[in-house]
Amino acid sequence: MKPTLLILAAGMASRYGSMKQVDGFGPNGETIIDYSIYDAIKAGFGKISFIIREEFLDNFKGIFEPKLAGKVETDYVFQSYDLTQFGITEEIERAKPWGTAHAVLAARNQVNEPFCVINADDFYGFEAFQKMAEFLTTEAADDKYSLIGYQVDRTLSDHGSVSRGVCQVEDGNMVAINERLNVYFKEDRSVVYEEGGQEFPLSSDTRVSMNFWGFTPAVFKQSEPMFKAFVEKNKSNPKAEFFIPLVADELIKSGTASFKVIPTGAKWFGVTYKEDKPIVQKNISELVANGTYPANLWA
Template sequence: MGKPTLVVLAAGMASRYGSLKQVDGFGPHGESIIDYSIYDAIRAGFGKVVFIIRQEFEQVMRDKFDAKFAGKIEVDYAFQDFNLKKFGVDKEIERTKPWGTAHAVMSAKDVVDGPFCVINADDFYGYDAFQKMADFLTNEVSDTHMSLMGFEVGNTMSDYGYVSRGVCEVNEEGNMESVTERTNIYYVTDDNGNRKIVYEENGVQTELPADARVSMNFWGFTPKVFEVCMDLFPKFVEENGDNPKSEFFIPSIPDYMVKHGMADFKVIPTSSKWFGVTYVEDKPIVQESISKLIADKVYPEKLF
């Protein structure tokens, strides 16, 4: 089996951040979060990276990455657009918002022909996650056995407000039974001064263990996923086409495959600390985190 491919979801509009955060600089020499992800992917054993982007950003991305990665890892691009006919939908629907992360993955179907990993462009995942995923995609993956990286929720929290996470139910075999999106997870301090993690739903707080596994959109797939997406997407559009905010999200695909006995999804535990960028106010926090990793010799000061 050849080296696995890394698929980077970079077509987001960055409306809350205020600029194209996929190429914004966070490292001491202007390194983007993508740079750190690709650096980790190369040393973990990935052989190709595919950027899912909007076509109008192609030249920006090529200027930023092509020469830098030449000779280090194969680079390709796929475009997420609003042409529904290439995905089996014989109609046109006017909308400004992309169709979601699973639709973005479908956009890579013509440039990915083997096991692959999907990540977000603006999330920092850490080397441990890339190494474990590369090992899985090289040695274990099949059309009936795929995976997601399970981060400890305590390693994905913010001190500045609530976060949304896909909380995983994991069975005794270490496989995903379900992923439930919890949109209001935050810290609380009890009467004894102990800080706990809770999620709130319908006004009720429920404690989450700090080591509860959550999905951060870090998936290990085979091209079988493209077939499932192509089967499900036309029905999704038929049912949700009138809602301009509707999105075809990745977790719905593994959930469907598990419930229909098509595949199991191994939840790979990682101790990596995740951090990401949603708002421009997050930038100094990410810069500080990267500076600490450099000081601890986890990364060189200059990556490439």
């Protein structure tokens, strides 16, 4: 059974100022998602599932159906505010849904095979999809999951500090993930993070999570009780989000599942702010020029 690619595309793109998931970056207006899908098909994924808000459905179908028809199966999962589906009857006012792990839970009735989860607005590179497809088809089990571990120095921006989930790895498995909020290059290109007004060095090959996770469908049953407990605890906190690393952390600590850190030397790039767009366009142009991608992705 071929694995499924689950794309987190329900975000409102508030920092970017437009719907960046469908913004064009390639020579023929290709989106970042297009490159992820292209790499996933090439790596052997059998289905693409978009997690979106229901009101974006026509928009997404109009953009992706014409180019993917006949190439790969597509499916759409809706992340909504409706908590009754989880047996939660209390009305809770929120301006945005409950985060990435809640988005993954939205797919629990539609995904029945090993799958991976990625962000819509991140460029991951073919090697990452190839390695993840191999893991999902040969190694994944209900107690053995994975994430792609990027070298921190291959994920940083020259436009200031970023947040990164820094992985603590032992014997190839993640034992903890620590969110570092201010990670950046110093003038000599060494990597540091700042905390409490102090700088701490990070080795350039430190592995970080860029939200590229591999699971079996067992994770739905494992994470649903966690989500209910999270909602109960955070019902009066409208900004609390149920993130995938929270689920991973709890599964590791309880001994329910291990997470293999799959290393990649691929360069990650993404779009957080408008200023990032020309850099992403330049990176993609270079990959087209060196033959990594065709000039017209879906021709």
